[in-house]
Amino acid sequence: MESDRSGPGWLSDTEQAAWRSFVDGSHELIGALDRALTAEAGLSFDEYRILVILSENRTLRMSDLSRGGLASRSTVSRQVSRLVERGDVERLPDVNDARNRLVRISDLGRERLHEAAKDHVRLVRRYLFDHLTPEQVVEMTRVLTTVRNTVDGA
DSSP, rough: OOOOSSSTTOOOOHHHHHHHHHHHHHHHHHHHHHHHHHHHHHHOOHHHHHHHHHTTOOOHHHHHHHTTTOOOOHHHHHHHHHHHHHEEEEEETTTTOOTTTEEOOOOHHHHHHHHHHHHHHHHHHHHTTSSSSSSHHHHHHHHHHHHHHHHOOO
């Protein structure tokens, strides 16, 4: 169906197809990964991402953890609370700023992440990378990095 082009800034048919493919494809991929992680590791996709980020940093302030598109600070705080209850994450006082709390991944959290990563990587390959050429992977990285940088800079 040809869209009405009389309004300002409407997407072209090609742009609309690309946008919908991105939204639908990423939604389906994240949903499938979330279901698999929940079933296999007892972690949501968002909790998995928190553990990945914490595994790459010694400690992080809660405000830093909520940056980067994870979720709002209150949502990240609830997710971290669940991870703390399970023993995957530890909260620490910030000696430089009493208003902040630091978080770090625990040894148990590293073990859970390591186990969850096995299935996660297998599924990311199966659902995404096994269907792309090396050139498409490079192009996808370039395009999505441009998008992320544009949004981060806004």
